[in-house]
Each structure stands twice: as C-alpha cells, then as structure tokens.
Amino acid sequence: xxxxxxxxxxxxxxxxxxxxxxxxxxxxxxxxxxxxxxxxxxxxxxxxxxxxxxxxxxxxxxxxxxxxxxxxxxxxxxxxxxxxxxxxxxxxxxxxxxxxxxxxxxxxxxxxxxxxxxxxxxxxxxxxxxxxxxxxxxxxxxxxxxxxxxxxxxxxxxxxxxxxxxxxxxxxxxxxxxxxxxxxxxxxxxxxxxxxxxxxxxxxxxxxxxxxxxxxxxxxxxxxxxxxxxxxxxxxxxxxxxxxxxxxxxxxxxxxxxxxxxxxxxxxxxxxxxxxxxxxxxxxxxxxxxxxxxxxxxxxxxxxxxxxxxxxxxxxxxxxxxxxxxxxxxxxxxxxxxxxxxxxxxxxxxxxxxxxxxxxxxxxxxxxxxxxxxxxxxxxxxxxxxxxxxxxxxxxxxxxxxxxxxxxxxxxxxxxxxxxxxxxxxxxxxxxxxxxxxxxxxxxxxxxxxxxxxxxxxxxxxxxxxxxxxxxxxxxxxxxxxxxxxxxxxxxxxxxxxxxxxxxxxxxxxxxxxxxxxxxxxxxxxxxxxxxxxxxx
Amino acid sequence: xxxxxxxxxxxxxxxxxxxxxxxxxxxxxxxxxxxxxxxxxxxxxxxxxxxxxxxxxxxxxxxxxxxxxxxxxxxxxxxxxxxxxxxxxxxxxxxxxxxxxxxxxxxxxxxxxxxxxxxxxxxxxxxxxxxxxxxxxxxxxxxxxxxxxxxxxxxxxxxxxxxxxxxxxxxxxxxxxxxxxxxxxxxxxxxxxxxxxxxxxxxxxxxxxxxxxxxxxxxxxxxxxxxxxxxxxxxxxxxxxxxxxxxxxxxxxxxxxxxxxxxxxxxxxxxxxxxxxxxxxxxxxxxxxxxxxxxxxxxxxxxxxxxxxxxxxxxxxxxxxxxxxxxxxxxxxxxxxxxxxxxxxxxxxxxxxxxxxxxxxxxxxxxxxxxxxxxxxxxxxxxxxxxxxxxxxxxxxxxxxxxxxxxxxxxxxxx
Numbered sequence: 047x048x049x050x051x052x053x054x055x056x057x058x059x060x061x062x063x064x065x066x067x068x069x070x071x072x073x074x075x076x077x078x079x080x081x082x083x084x085x086x087x088x089x090x091x092x093x094x095x096x097x098x099x100x101x102x103x104x105x106x107x108x109x110x111x112x113x114x115x116x117x118x119x120x121x122x123x124x125x126x127x128x129x130x131x132x133x134x135x136x137x138x139x140x141x142x143x144x145x146x147x148x149x150x151x152x153x154x155x156x157x158x159x160x161x162x163x164x165x166x167x168x169x170x171x172x173x174x175x176x177x178x179x180x181x182x183x184x185x186x187x188x189x190x191x192x193x194x195x196x197x198x199x200x201x202x203x204x205x206x207x208x209x210x211x212x213x214x215x216x217x218x219x220x221x222x223x224x225x226x227x228x229x230x231x232x233x234x235x236x237x238x239x240x241x242x243x244x245x246x247x248x249x250x251x252x253x254x255x256x257x258x259x260x261x262x263x264x265x266x267x268x269x270x271x272x273x274x275x276x277x278x279x280x281x282x283x284x285x286x287x288x289x290x291x292x293x294x295x296x297x298x299x300x301x302x303x304x305x306x307x308x309x310x311x312x313x314x315x316x317x318x319x320x321x322x323x324x325x326x327x328x329x330x331x332x333x334x335x336x337x338x339x340x341x342x343x344x345x346x347x348x349x350x351x352x353x354x355x356x357x358x359x360x361x362x363x364x365x366x367x368x369x370x371x372x373x374x375x376x377x378x379x380x381x382x383x384x385x386x387x388x389x390x391x392x393x394x395x396x397x398x399x400x401x402x403x404x405x406x407x408x409x410x411x412x413x414x415x416x417x418x419x420x421x422x423x424x425x426x427x428x429x430x431x432x433x434x435x436x437x438x439x440x441x442x443x444x445x446x447x448x449x450x451x452x453x454x455x456x457x458x459x460x461x462x463x464x465x466x467x468x469x470x471x472x473x474x475x476x477x478x479x480x481x482x483x484x485x486x487x488x489x490x491x492x493x494x495x496x497x498x499x500x501x502x503x504x505x506x507x508x509x510x511x512x513x514x515x516x517x518x519x520x521x522x523x524x525x526x527x528x529x530x531x532x533x534x535x536x537x538x539x540x541x542x543x544x545x546x547x548x549x550x551x552x553x554x555x556x557x558x559x560x561x562x563x564x565x566x567x568x569x570x571x572x573x574x575x576x577x578x579x580x581x582x583x
Numbered sequence: 584x585x586x587x588x589x590x591x592x593x594x595x596x597x598x599x600x601x602x603x604x605x606x607x608x609x610x611x612x613x614x615x616x617x618x619x620x621x622x623x624x625x626x627x628x629x630x631x632x633x634x635x636x637x638x639x640x641x642x643x644x645x646x647x648x649x650x651x652x653x654x655x656x657x658x659x660x661x662x663x664x665x666x667x668x669x670x671x672x673x674x675x676x677x678x679x680x681x682x683x684x685x686x687x688x689x690x691x692x693x694x695x696x697x698x699x700x701x702x703x704x705x706x707x708x709x710x711x712x713x714x715x716x717x718x719x720x721x722x723x724x725x726x727x728x729x730x731x732x733x734x735x736x737x738x739x740x741x742x743x744x745x746x747x748x749x750x751x752x753x754x755x756x757x758x759x760x761x762x763x764x765x766x767x768x769x770x771x772x773x774x775x776x777x778x779x780x781x782x783x784x785x786x787x788x789x790x791x792x793x794x795x796x797x798x799x800x801x802x803x804x805x806x807x808x809x810x811x812x813x814x815x816x817x818x819x820x821x822x823x824x825x826x827x828x829x830x831x832x833x834x835x836x837x838x839x840x841x842x843x844x845x846x847x848x849x850x851x852x853x854x855x856x857x858x859x860x861x862x863x864x865x866x867x868x869x870x871x872x873x874x875x876x877x878x879x880x881x882x883x884x885x886x887x888x889x890x891x892x893x894x895x896x897x898x899x900x901x902x903x904x905x906x907x908x909x910x911x912x913x914x915x916x917x918x919x920x921x922x923x924x925x926x927x928x929x930x931x932x933x934x935x936x937x938x939x940x941x942x943x944x945x946x947x948x949x950x951x952x953x954x955x956x957x958x959x960x961x962x963x964x965x966x967x968x969x970x971x972x973x974x975x976x977x978x979x980x981x982x983x984x985x986x987x988x989x990x991x992x993x994x995x996x997x998x
Contacts, residue, residue, distance in 0.1 A: 523734035549933040578934040
C-alpha cells in the first residue's frame with residue numbers, strides 16, 4: 047500500500063498551499079484531487095488579490111490579513127500577480143457616510159488608501175461614469191489562480207511533495223478512533239485502492255462536508271455561488287471597486303487582455319452547481335453599468351460561477367452576512383477522531399496564511415519543529431533575464447515573457463531548446479494567448495494532462511478572444527500525437543469536449559458580438575468539419 | 584443621384600448570386616458592400632440540405648426540401664427555384680473555369696481536414712470527394728512541411744473510422760522550401776502551386792505515386808488560388824485522383840469562388856461599391872425609396888426600383904442583438920423572428936441532435952422573399968431578403984448555408 051505521513055484532500059488554493067508548506071518543513075505529504083487542480087472555487091473567482099479594502103468596514107481582521115498576504119504574494123509569486131493597483135469609487139447614489147467609515151477602516155487595518163481628485167480618477171480610468179463623486183487608490187491587484195496553484199505544486203515537488211489529480215477520495219480508513227488512510231478511486235479507470243497516512247487534512251472547500259461524512263463526521267459548509275462575466279476587453283486599468291456596502295456586481299478586475307466583473311452571492315445546495323443564467327448576467331450588467339455606462343457595448347467572452355465554501359458554525363449567519371474568515375477543526379478535539387483536520391472558509395488572498403496555520407497544527411501533532419518558510423521563498427525561481435534574452439529569437443513577439451511566467455525556469459529552458467532545435471515547433475497554436483506548439487507539447491506530456499482542458503489551465507490556450515475557434519483543432523492534433531493517455535488519441539472527442547467547455551460559459555452571454563463569434567465556431571466545426579455527424583453509424 | 588434598377592446590399596454568396604442573376608436579365612445593378620465578405624471563411628461547397636430537424640441524414644436533398652416546414656426559407660423559395668438556381672450556378676462556374684459537379688438527388692462526401700466526411704451537393708472537381716474514392720485501395724494523405732492546420736496523422740486516424748480499415752492509409756510530407764519568419768498558411772502553399780516551379784517540385788516529390796490509379800491523394804486546399812487549372816495539371820501529371828479537403832480559414836476554395844463571382848459581376852456591368860456601409864433606408868408608402876450609405880465621413884443615398892438585402896444575419900452583422908430578446912435588422916429595421924425564452928435560445932450541448940434556437944433568428948418573408956411582419960403582412964413591397972438574413976433555419980445544423988444563399992439570391996433576382 048502506498049503511504050504518506052500526511053494526505054491532503056483537495057487541490058484548490060488551500061490544499062496546494064498546505065502541500066507546499068508541509069513539504070518545505072520536511073513532512074512526507076501527498077495531495078489528492080478528484081479532478082484537475084483548481085477545479086473548484088480557486089479558479090472560479092475574480093482573480094482578485096485583495097488589498098483588504100473590501101473588508102475594511104465589516105471585518106477588520108480579514109482586512110488586515112488581506113493586506114499582509116497581498117504584500118507576501120506579490121513577493122513570492124511575482125509571475126502570478128499583475129500589480130495593476132486598485133481604485134475605490136463612490137457614485138453620487140452611494141451613501142457618503144459609508145465613505146467616512148471606509149476611510150477610517152482602511153487606516154485602522156493598515157491599508158494605504160490614497161484619495162485622488164476626480165480629474166485624476168478620469169485620467170486613470172477614462173471610461174468611468176460621470177456619476178463618480180470620489181475616488182481612492184489602494185494596492186489591489188490581479189492574480190492568476192491557476193498559475194499560483196501550479197507553482198505551489200511545482201515548489202512542493204522540489205521538496206518531495208506528491209500530487210495525484212483525477213483521484214477521488216471515496217472512503218476514510220479508521221480504527222479505534224484513529225485515521226489510518228484513505229480509499230481512493232481513479233477518475234478514468236474507476237480502479238479503487240488505498241493510501242495509508244497518519245494525518246488526514248480535509249481541504250476540500252465546498253466538498254469538505256462530503257469528505258467529513260466519509261469519516262462519519264459533520265462539518266457545516268454552505269456553498270455560496272458567485273457568478274462572474276469575462277469581457278473580451280481591458281475595460282479598466284485598475285481593479286475598480288464600488289465604494290459602498292459590499293454587494294453584487296461591484297468589482298471589475300483587469301487580467302491580461304480581459305476584464306472580469308462580479309460577483310453575485312447565492313446559497314446553493316451543492317458546490318457542483320456552477321450554472322449561470324441570463325438573469326444573473328442581466329443583473330450583473332445592470333449594476334456594472336452604473337460604474338461603466340458603456341458596459342453593454344463590450345463583447346462578453348463568457349460567464350462562469352464558483353462556490354465560496356462558507357463555514358457554518360452552528361447558529362451562524364449566511365450569504366454575504368457570513369464570515370469570509372476561515373476555520374480549522376481538529377477532529378480529535380471536536381469529535382474524538384485522532385489524525386484528522388478540516389480547514390474551510392477563507393478566501394484566495396489568504397490561502398498561504400491558512401496553509402501556514404494548518405501546517406502549524408499538523409506539525410505540532412507530528413512533533414515537527416520546522417518553522418514555516420512559505421512567506422519568504424519565491425514559489426518558483428525567476429527565469430533569468432539572460433535566458434529570456436536568448437529565447438527571444440525563437441518565441442513569437444511578446445510571447446517570451448508570457449511563456450517564461452507560465453512555464454517557470456526548467457520547463458522554459460526545455461521549450462526554448464525545442465524551439466531552437468526545431469523551427470516547426472514555433473508555430474503559434476493559440477494566437478490569442480501566444481502559445482507555441484512547443485509549449486503545448488511540453489504540457490501535453492505531463493502526467494497531469496488527461497484532456498485538453500488540463501493543458502488549457504496551464505497555458506491559457508483557448509481562453510482568449512476566439513475561445514478555441516482555431517486551437518481546438520490544433521491542440522487536439524498535438525494531444526493525439528504526444529499525449530500519454532489512451533483517451534488523447536480520440537481527437538474528435540477531445541476537440542468536441544474542449545469546445546463544449548467553452549460553450550458552457552458562452553451560452554448565458556449569447557448576445558451581441560458573442561453570437562457572431564459562436565456562429566463562426568459552428569461554421570467551422572459543424573459545417574466545415576462535420577464533427578457533429580462525421581462518425582460512421 | 585444615380586438610380587439603378589436593382590441595389591444589392593452585401594457581397595456573400597447570396598448577394599453576389601442576386602446581383603449576377605439580376606444583371607444577366609439586363610438590369611442595371613449596384614452592389615454595396617462593407618468590409619471583406621466571409622467567403623474566405625466559407626468552404627465554397629454548395630450544401631443544400633444534409634440533416635433534417637432530428638439530425639437524420641438526408642439522402643436526397645431535393646426530396647428533403649419538399650418535406651420542410653412552411654416557415655423554412657426553402658419552403659418559400661420552392662424546389663423549382665432551387666433546381667433552376669443550381670443550373671444557373673453550375674453554368675456560371677463552368678464558364679469561369681471552376682466547374683462544380685454533383686447532384687440535387689444525392690450527397691457527395693468530401694473529406695475534411697480532421698478526417699471526417701462532410702456531406703455536400705455541389706463541389707468543384709478538386710473537392711469532389713467520395714466520387715474519387717470509388718474503386719480505390721490506398722489513401723495517401725499529403726501533408727506540407729510547416730503548414731498550419733493540416734495534420735495528416737489525425738486525418739488518417741479519423742478517415743479509417745469514416746471509410747473503413749479495408750483501404751490502406753499512409754502519409755507523405757512535401758517540402759515547399761518556403762522559409763520566412765512566420766507560420767506557413769494554406770494560401771502561401773496555394774500561391775507556390777500557382778507557379779510552374781511549385782507544381783514541378785510538388786509532383787516531383789510525389790512521383791513514387793505516379794500512375795497508381797488505385798490510389799487517391801488527399802491534399803489540403805492548396806491546388807492554386809484560382810480556378811481549377813492547377814488541380815487539372817497536378818491530377819493529369821500524377822495520373823491519379825487528387826482530392827482537396829475543407830479546412831480552417833483561409834478557405835482557398837471560398838476565395839476561388841469569390842474571385843469568379845467578382846469577375847462575372849464585372850463582366851456583366853455590375854457596379855461594385857466597396858467600403859460602403861448601408862446604415863438606413865428611406866421609405867414612403869410601403870416602399871423603399873433609397874438607402875443611406877456611409878463611406879468614410881460622407882453619407883450618400885442610393886436609389887433603385889428594387890432592393891435585395893443580403894447582409895448575412897448575425898454572422899456578418901446584418902442582424903444584431905445588443906440586449907436579450909431585442910434583435911435588430913440594421914438597414915431597414917425589419918421585423919425579426921426569434922425564438923423566445925432562455926431555455927429555447929440555445930442547447931446545453933453545442934453539438935447534439937437538435938438545432939440551436941438562436942441560429943433561427945432572421946426575417947420572415949412571403950413566397951416572393953419580401954419581408955413580412957408577425958401577422959404575415961407585407962412590410963416593404965420592393966425589398967427582398969436573401970441568405971443568412973432569412974429566419975427559420977439553422978444552417979450549421981442542417982448544412983444548408985450556401986444552398987439557401989444561392990437559391991434565395993437567384994429567386995429574388997427573378998421577382
């Protein structure tokens with residue numbers, strides 16, 4: 047039987063953070079995730095690195111945690127953070143008293159909020175509504191949840207951490223009120239087997255209640271769905287927050303060439319519910335256009351939703367009223383089951399802190415005296431300027447820096463070598479996100495790549511303007527050729543599955559220019575390729 | 584102010600067919616067009632009807648048309664006009680050295696760049712597909728070194744599924760010797776094959792297959808940028824069948840079709856006005872009295888006795904929908920049919936056995952292709968609507984795009 051001292055369940059930001067932290071302290075640790083990494087809330091959010099301003103009035107502790115972690119993540123995850131800065135704007139319809147409380151709240155929590163003139167605000171954000179009456183700058187930023195998580199894993203692996211994706215926990219093995227391991231199921235083969243461990247950490251986010259049930263325990267998690275819209279333009283330069291009591295649809299986050307608007311807040315029965323609807327889109331637009339009046343004239347790329355795993359201590363508040371803080375449950379203390387912890391709640395910005403607190407408790411049990419080092423050491427070493435300079439000859443224009451940040455130093459060196467050796471690998475597979483054939487092949491060969499979507503999350507392939515119009519064919523062909531798994535050979539199936547994934551997000555925003563784009567996709571794949579009828583009966 | 588007999592708005596297959604057929608009747612025709620047409624994205628194949636509403640394969644497109652619901656464009660056009668339009672098209676294409684063949688009574692199966700077979704009715708000789716496969720024993724997929732969007736290995740993998748394991752399959756790669764700082768496209772290779780040197784090199788590299796009459800060579804759409812001369816040269820030198828596939832844009836065959844349309848329009852005296860966006864119309868007493876076009880900073884009014892709208896529906900921006908359930912026809916503000924309700928607007932599955940509701944959005948017409956409102960009342964008596972602006976059909980699902988465009992364009996010209 048495979049064994050690890052600690053098994054972490056859940057490959058979201060919290061889980062990978064714990065994996066890295068424990069691995070760095072020399073603990074033998076393995077993470078299991080039922081799908082690909084960041085399949086849950088950690089990839090289905092704003093991508094906002096909070097300054098804490100959002101919480102400055104209601105939750106000072108969360109605000110302080112945010113600003114501290116914000117500064118740490120900028121340092122350790124430089125290639126994951128786009129330091130755009132943030133702006134809080136109050137509209138003439140918003141309560142002026144709240145502004146006063148907010149200014150005081152930021153001061154008390156140590157968040158630098160700099161008032162600026164309206165002239166300056168319009169200079170920095172020319173598309174802002176003329177109903178804006180006051181504006182402040184704060185250190186908000188955008189952060190790439192996919193990349194951050196993979197870099198945590200890459201870092202953990204250097205210290206011996208292990209990861210199994212597409213591996214679902216189906217049972218907890220315990221004896222005499224003590225955890226001895228887990229039973230898992232391979233997502234693809236259905237094969238079940240066991241992994242032994244001394245300590246089990248349940249970091250399954252929205253699914254934490256289900257995992258607890260496997261050990262016959264109860265953990266209150268209320269999935270709270272938030273829907274977001276991705277626009278195909280950079281509407282803002284800064285993260286723009288509405289300066290009022292936190293509500294739906296009042297944050298715009300610029301990422302690369304797109305902007306994300308969100309979010310809503312709605313209790314849902316299951317974390318699996320990532321559905322979105324026309325009503326939610328309409329709701330977000332109607333609020334968003336108060337801050338940016340021209341909003342409806344921009345092309346929407348897609349809508350998506352994720353669930354915040356809100357921790358529900360008995361008798362607590364729900365929805366927006368519920369705490370965004372996190373909780374650690376030691377099931378030995380609470381339920382008398384030795385060797386099991388649950389960590390739940392929190393937010394992406396504070397994932398590292400959550401991991402540190404969790405790892406502290408685990409290490410205390412193990413008698414491990416190592417100090418947490420995750421706040422000091424960068425997630426991945428930077429790609430050197432020298433290496434980038436040498437690579438510029440082979441990468442597409444503007445593509446070198448993007449590839450360097452996506453790949454990290456080792457993979458970047460390998461891909462550079464491939465492109466240098468074989469000019470055909472320089473072909474741009476995804477023009478929107480500047481991804482070369484060489485890079486896609488590199489990722490397709492990884493043990494964690496089972497479908498094109500797994501490669502997408504690593505490279506951003508198919509996530510840009512054309513939403514896979516061109517790269518669905520190209521990536522399917524690469525995957526069929528170099529993918530390790532048998533399923534990769536099914537090029538038509540892979541292609542259809544990839545396009546179907548894009549379609550899910552496009553459906554709720556199927557209006558305006560999005561319809562034109564979709565008609566092109568169908569004209570190519572349905573008409574020119576007959577993928578919907580091409581197989582022999 | 585210049586006055587024409589007919590004004591056509593739009594230069595896709597529907598608009599150009601309408602303009603050409605009108606001009607051949609001796610009418611003065613002005614064609615107003617804005618931006619590049621979508622012909623470079625268009626396979627250039629004439630699909631008439633390949634799947635019914637339940638996604639069952641239609642064996643005879645002509646028979647299939649006859650059983651369509653009354654609000655389908657083909658039901659308005661009528662099978663007679665479809666037949667006449669096909670005759671008209673084939674005669675014109677032949678005259679301009681891009682002969683098409685095929686039949687309204689059966690489907691031809693054309694290989695695609697992913698190795699599936701695509702049903703169609705009319706295709707130029709270079710894309711004639713299944714007819715070239717009869718009696719063959721070997722399929723050779725010809726790739727081109729460095730060419731984007733053509734992958735011999737996945738083609739073979741899927742061709743085996745579509746055509747069976749009894750044939751033998753292999754691939755070969757041609758080197759064009761083209762070097763440069765960017766990816767090689769289909770058009771680069773087609774231009775190379777436009778030159779005698781390119782054809783010589785290409786056939787020389789394939790000489791081991793020469794005279795193998797039981798072999799069919801499958802190539803990307805690279806056999807020249809115009810007409811079928813390059814195809815004829817290559818096929819006769821190889822002494823065997825050569826078949827092109829459909830593929831990702833740019834579609835060389837779509838551009839070949841566009842080129843002959845443009846030449847024919849010129850030869851027939853059609854005034855072709857480019858970069859002119861028609862932004863509105865003048866109406867009086869239920870008739871259109873002129874269309875307002877924006878060219879650069881100037882506006883200009885064009886007048887005619889008859890107006891044919893071929894602005895390409897959602898696909899080309901002729902119909903827009905800025906807000907849910909509020910479609911707009913951009914030139915005349917015609918009533919637009921659409922499927923109401925979120926659950927009917929689209930399917931959860933992108934590819935399934937149901938059409939997409941949103942794709943049926945468009946203008947409804949009378950039997951003469953003139954726009955009507957939701958009560959069937961005529962809106963403008965001298966305006967005709969063709970191609971993708973027509974409502975009531977999902978052309979991607981049923982594979983009827985260029986067929987409806989061709990037949991409606993032809994019929995509108997006769998009215």
